[in-house]
Amino acid sequence: MTAQPVINTQLVTRLVAEQFPQWAGLAIKPVKLNGWDNRTFHLGSDMTVRLPSAERYAVKVPIEQKWLPKLAPSLSFPIPKPLAMGQPSCDYPWNWSVYRWIEGDTADILDECHLRQFARDCARFLKELHQINTSEGPLAGPHNFYRGGSLKVYDEETNAAIHKLKGLIDTEAVAASWKQAISSEWVKEPVWVHGDFSVGNIIVKDRKLAAVIDFGGMGIGDPACDLVLAWTFLTPESRGIFKSHMEMDNETWNRARGWALWKALITLASLEDMESSDASQQKRVISSVLSEGL
Structure with missing residues (x-):
């Protein structure tokens, strides 16, 4: 080693x-x-x-x-x-x-009043990314932690986290949402995915999207993994804008919720202090996902 x-x-x-x-x-x-x-x-x-x-x-x-x-x-x-x-x-x-070097700040500095345009710009970036030719592009796999691949890779890990968190979250609703997420697959041609499209990898200047960095999780496949920003950062209003501009089918959004749940659940289950700010953030993501129902 x-x-x-x-x-x-x-x-x-x-x-x-x-x-x-x-x-x-x-x-x-x-x-x-x-x-x-x-x-x-x-x-x-x-x-x-x-x-x-x-x-x-x-x-x-x-x-x-x-x-x-x-x-x-x-x-x-x-x-x-x-x-x-x-x-x-x-x-x-x-x-x-x-x-x-790309100058700017990470997107987590944005106030709620800036999120409407931010949601539109994020959708524009992703839709442009999806239009790029994928010939010979790297398929999802261990190198990018299966971003763009099947969520079923994380089924055992996710169910273990759900079991561990019983009594701390609504595990019945989470299990139902997870089951729905893994019940479908991307059946269209693969598209490019960033792999970690999160606020820490989105650069803003003058409170507007200016660049996207850290493509370590890039690959081709199912775009659902790049949609989790909808619950990890956006508000209900800006989430609606993002979703309307992305124009994805319901099953893709179900899988996107699954990606958001997977990360939030395994992160929360790994924490010792369930009252910490990190724990609160993961609980907020889970609640945000569940708020949309099945």
């Missing part, structure tokens, strides 16, 4: 100097908000270095490097632009990336 490398400014400085000496003199510092799957650093004023934190995330690097430049011309909103792919070294065992 590969030991987890210590990813810090010193490591990034060495990697850049060794592999991209043209950038060796640029300042390197961690970004303010870092992710779990990758560690990201500013490189100069207009670039970022992005290093996977574990082997299971590293397999995504070549996929992003190959496909992001092919997707970008068909999208109205910017997405990450790969500038170079780093190679494994004696200090770091996996491929890594240099990207153009």
Whole structure:
């Protein structure tokens, strides 16, 4: 088993100097908000270095490097632009990336009054993504945690979480909603999916959608996994706008609710403090999903 490398400014400085000496003199510092799957650093004023934190995330690097430049011309909103792919070294065992920096804030700064336009813009981005040719695109699988694939992969895990949460949530209603979610499959041609279309990966400027980042979960398949924003962030009003602009069939929305439930349930079941802010957030997502009924 590969030991987890210590990813810090010193490591990034060495990697850049060794592999991209043209950038060796640029300042390197961690970004303010870092992710779990990758560690990201500013490189100069207009670039970022992005290093996977574990082997299971590293397999995504070549996929992003190959496909992001092919997707970008068909999208109205910017997405990450790969500038170079780093190679494994004696200090770091996996491929890594240099990207153009995208300025802005994550979408969780938005107030309710901005969500109507945000919902329209999110729908526009996803619909454009769905129109892009999928020839030779990566199918859902372990590399992207089956985003775009069948929800049934997570049936055992979800039912275990439901059982563990008995008495804390309406497990009967949740089980019924989950059963409905896994009762259908995407039968149309596969479409591109972002894989983690969440507020932390949506960049806004002047309170409007400005870019979408972190395509580590990208692939082709069922778009339902990209619709969970409807319950994890949007209000009932903006959710209605999002749904009307997406123009998806009811079964796809059922599966989307399933994706939202799966993540909320397993996250909630893993928490020790059921009164924490994280627990409250997951309970809100579950309640939001159930509020639409079956």
